[in-house]
Amino acid sequence: MSEKFIIGVDGSEQSRAALDWGLRRAGERGASVELMYVTDDTFLSESVAFVSEAQKASDEMLAAECAYAKRSGFAGSVTGTAVVGHPVTELEQASKRADLLVLGAHSGSRFAGTFFGTRAVKVAAVAHCPVAVIPKPRTAEEVERVPGIVVGVDGSEPSKRAIAVAAAEASRAGVPLIAVYAWMPPLTPGLEYLWSEDLIAAQRSAAEEAIAIGTAGLAERYPDLELQRKLVQAPPVTALVEAATGADLLVVGSRGHGGFSRLLLGSVSHGVLQELPCPTLVTRAE
Incomplete structure (x- = not known):
């Protein structure tokens, strides 16, 4: 039975770095890929209409990331899941059906407290499978390989x-x-x-x-x-x-x-x- 990777996505440069890394690894291992986008509902209105709009936006973001994955040349299976909920809780549950969970890492105040950032540490602490946390790639001028x-x-x-x-x-x-x-x-x-x-x-x-x-x-x-x-x-x-x-x-x-x-x-x-x-x-x- 082939492995399954779940890759967290949000359309940012940091999550694209994680997506690229995860797709390369999945291609090398013959693994299937599930992309997952979580809209944090912590500060959202609980009204049915508001949650519905949040879900619609999540579906659109996920569709864009799935299209990116397919354009990358990855030949394996790519599926997607978009949910509205608490990011750490949703990823912890999703990790039960994965062999590897791949997350991007944000830095700076713009992303403080968002899906990735410090939450990548929290997800790594509670996940049921191994977790890969991927930084933004650095150039040869920035760091020697x-x-x-x-x-x-x-x-x-x-x-x-x-x-x-x-x-x-x-x-x-x-x-x-x-x-x-x-x-x-x-x-x-x-x-x-x-x-x-x-x-x-x-x-x-x-x-x-x-x-x-x-x-x-x-x-x-x-x-x-x-x-x-x-x-x-x-x-x-x-x-x-x-x-x-x-x-x-x-x-x-x-x-x-x-x-x-x-x-x-x-x-x-x-x-x-x-x-x-x-x-x-x-x-x-x-």
């Missing part, structure tokens, strides 16, 4: 799942897998002098052991995979954002479905989605 797929290693179950997904993605794409382990010596203000060079060396040795354990078995499973291990003395979000700037994909893990709190997504996943250095895939717990 770094071929490869980046994943964080920290020994947690979400990290283990992310590593497995990232390795499969890198092997399929024929690009390096860049495994990043971020470490920091415990800092107690005013007592930094207690950390000798020997203690720092011990911390680094522990980090080397942790990244070796986290990536163990990948060489046997993917003999042709180029694996790059990076130890970075920095906070995890900073390390991942720097490593992934210009990369093909960043893969991060979530703690699984369970509610709207950002903590259910994880502070690191939440942080990188706020920065979004490249297309970012949030994996789900098994």
Whole structure:
């Protein structure tokens, strides 16, 4: 059975970037595509006539995006769904019938609080399938491309799942897998002098052991995979954002479905989605 991708659309430049990315990936994977447009009814009148007009406008927007998808050259199946409702709730429900949910990411006050923006983070926290959040493409003048797929290693179950997904993605794409382990010596203000060079060396040795354990078995499973291990003395979000700037994909893990709190997504996943250095895939717990 082929995969199904749901791609959020709204006609903006940012959502077109997500649509283009999603269509390319669907074409590579032989997946069918469903485009979804949600009119936020939070501030709409509840009158029947007003809701009817909102639905009509949604249908027109969706038809335009479906036409764009077909003009792009995508040869697979494209369907569309237009609804009036709460965007996070509607996408959370839609994710139950998808193998991947693809969202664009807006920035700036114009789009603050709209369907995408920070709501992409909320959707990623509650979705029942993996979620890809796609930034607006940047030019070579803006950022140097770094071929490869980046994943964080920290020994947690979400990290283990992310590593497995990232390795499969890198092997399929024929690009390096860049495994990043971020470490920091415990800092107690005013007592930094207690950390000798020997203690720092011990911390680094522990980090080397942790990244070796986290990536163990990948060489046997993917003999042709180029694996790059990076130890970075920095906070995890900073390390991942720097490593992934210009990369093909960043893969991060979530703690699984369970509610709207950002903590259910994880502070690191939440942080990188706020920065979004490249297309970012949030994996789900098994």
